[in-house]
Amino acid sequence: MVSKAIEKHGREAVAVTALSGSAAQILSGQTLHSLFGMDTRPLSREAWLRETLRRPEVCRRLSRLRVLFIDEVCTVPSSLFSRLGYVMRRVAPPHMQHLPFAGCQLVCAGDPLQVAPVKVTESSVDRMVFQCATWRDCFERAAGKVICLTGSHRQRDVEFQRVLDRLRWGRVGAAVIQKINATGTASISGSVTQLRIKKTSMQLINEERLAQIESPSVVFTATDEILTNDESLVETAVSSLRSSVDLTVVLKLNALVILTRKLGDTVPGSRGVVKRFICAGDQGGSTVTEVECDFDGKLVVVGRSRFSAYNSSGTELAFCEQLPILLGWAITVHRAQGFTLDAVQIDFQLDTWTTAGLVYTALSRVRSFSSQCVKGLRRDLIQVSRCSTAYYERQLAEDNIDPEEDGRPPIEL
Template identity: 30%
Template sequence: MNQQLALSIMKTGVNVMLTGQAGAGKTYTLNSYIEYLKKRKIKYAVTASTGIAASHLNGSTIHSWSGMGVRDELSASELDKIKEKKIGIKDTGVLFVDEISMLHSEQLGLLDEILRHCREDDRAFGGIQIIVCGDFFQLPPVESAANDTGSAKYCFMSPVWLNADFKICYLTKQYRQNDDQLSTVLNQIRDNSVTKESIELLKSTKDNFLGSDVTKLYTHNENVDSINSNELSKIKGKSYGYQASFEGVNFLCEMIMKQSRIPSDFEYKIGALVMFTKNNEEFGYNNGTCGKVVQVIEDDELGTLPVVLTVKGEKIIPQLEKWSFGEDGEDVASVMQLPLRLAWAITVHKSQGMTLEGAEIDLGKAFTSGQGYVALSRLKSLSGMRLIGLNDKALQIYSLVRKADTRFRELSCSLEDFYKLHDFSDAHKKYLKYLREKGYVVTEPRYKSGFRRGKGKNIDSTTRHKVSIKESIDSSLKFDITELAKTNNISVYTVVRNIEQNKISNKSLDILYLKPKENVIKAVSKAIKAYVDLGKEIPFRKNNVLFLKNFIRMNTGESLSEVEIYSSFLFLNNLGENRLW
């Protein structure tokens, strides 16, 4: 199927699975539909199954957008909480989910459950038009060996997939690879017909000279860590570090560190290549956002912090993030650390969705289906590849995936024949009318972002929020913290953190008018000192607002509001003493 027909089918409002081999133009087609919706002011959401994929398209993970997080199931009360918090779900007309191959079938089921509950609509996915995109020849959902569900992990095996009645649009023209030899090898992997000549051709790239700064792809984190450590040591200059802090049951903290690969002491230098490892839409980064440390700043609360210039040209100061285990809404164990890791080398898993001009690839320890295909298909040609390792498993693909792909092609061909001479104009108008009648329309353009694989700078709605906050804070006019939070649909805590960051960079900024009454300052100060006396490692302000309110009430007798507590932190340090601005 060609891109134009796929786009016309999307515009009718049906659910669509857009697929095709790597480089077939899936991203371009999705961007075309996004641009179409944007011009008509239709509300939509751009998401992906992983943080790295989300960072490529300036969207969010489907787990974050939907509120499902990493849970396997949701109780009635949890669904109600999501409905109360994620108010945008009900107002969204079209939902995009990229890299669908890596979304587990159980998570697809949870998404369906959440959307039906939040939108109060029993149709599949609550009646929202859902566009899923991806190639099942690429990496499958991640599972541990002990919990491997086999073929059941694939989205297309879920009953929800059948209920959604996806129209399969299989793009067939190749746009990424400009090398017939590489295209031939990739097609042979898909067809399970890799020849000895193709394997020798791949191995011959070991002699290609690509320079010393080329991206390195490995299948295991251990190789990646070794290379990153070596590259860091080559940078002359001062070394900085940030130590993780722990709260709760020790062995659970150790488990969190191991599973999430959190460094106990994150070491970096100015000039280091880094990657964010946590989603924080309010501050503009996702798990997978890459950049370079260009300077450091001193933060009164957190100490020395790196300033990261992302590949999109945005400077970001990372926030201290929390990884935790909890029960009944309470943390049993938690780890606090900067959400960064070194990134001269990355895993094949992290590379999915990227387009690389050149890469050194080691598939000598490939261990799962799709790894070889993903790594090789990141390149445009064999001349940009240096393959230094290849084992027997590297080029394997699950037989079920090949069978499903064959069926997808058949369904796409049938759809193409059905619409061969079809006039879509009436169907397009009818769907737009439906979206407007349902109220899925914005009063002004909100979206600047779409799916992106190449260079360029996008500004999404989150960035616009940050600009709006900064403009308000930097202006000579006084503002109200609560109103600013409501206007930008963010938390009071986020507004206060923005004020702090702006005050750090602009010492002359007047914030004295935001200072709470003296009895409030005294109460918060007393509570902080009582908290410090308990020997807690996590700063008092880093606890959730319910804990803060109760702790202050218990230790001072004062019942304070959220804005009173957080605004007090502008004028008190972690020891409860006055901050010296």
């Protein structure tokens, strides 16, 4: 099988296959780990392999896989991509184990100039996905090819697109920043999502919006179960749990929520509205155990899921059981990557932390200037990854595409 990776410049890419059933799989980069039925734990590749071999159904699914589509692949750190490629080869038949991803045709889409994976920086040990040997085996040698797609697929406002191009390449002057901040006084009707950089800022906004709903609150409380006797590991395990789930989830009818785990055909990141609370046994019980949500017209019952913390060898250190949903009036920029939102509100004065590609990713979630309300943007917040820019320019050159024809503006003094 020949793998082909598609680097997307137009912020949207659609992958279509004639295959169906278990022969093909379409995933976002942020949910790639769900293919293996596991969370993104900090495991070695051998520990990840052992965990996979303990799941016969997952092994069968992987062995039948012929085409794998990965959207937003640049949200995947090199460590995870390498581990997945290694496990795919090891669970394959012996005659396929020498091939990248065991001969599975890989089609990826992603923009290297958007926000990098969490904890991946210019100086971190973990690197961008296109910097690992597994990526080169799949796409930079005889097995595959990188193709640059040009043009805009989300924005139709020409002036707005020019501003986004400057943000994307980090070539922004005072005039552009002033134009963006001028939208801070805009009054936007309809659904507006507030974007925040830090999780704590997002939570405060959601709590304020929840308080405005005049209906009783329903509280879902979890308890951390510690499975290790090593006191030195307890704090790390609990911290790991809190990074993925809160002990207390408070909901009300008509609250806006976001799903964090895949439930049937409903994928993580789906936004919905709370419609009904379900009591134990659903008949005469007084304790609410589940919640029914409307995700784009589809009613889904959400129950508790198990969230676990592990050490590097794959041993479970602690766990808790909680609803895999978050309040959804405000979300972080990392979680919004890949979304197209009706309108956004961003106040960059409220958060000081930033990373490469973050401002561009935040502002490109909407289609036009009229769909955003932005305050407090400063030049020092607009950062671009040097390694990502170098990689992207190299790919453009190999495709005989002039970067300036592909949206790279001249340097603004």
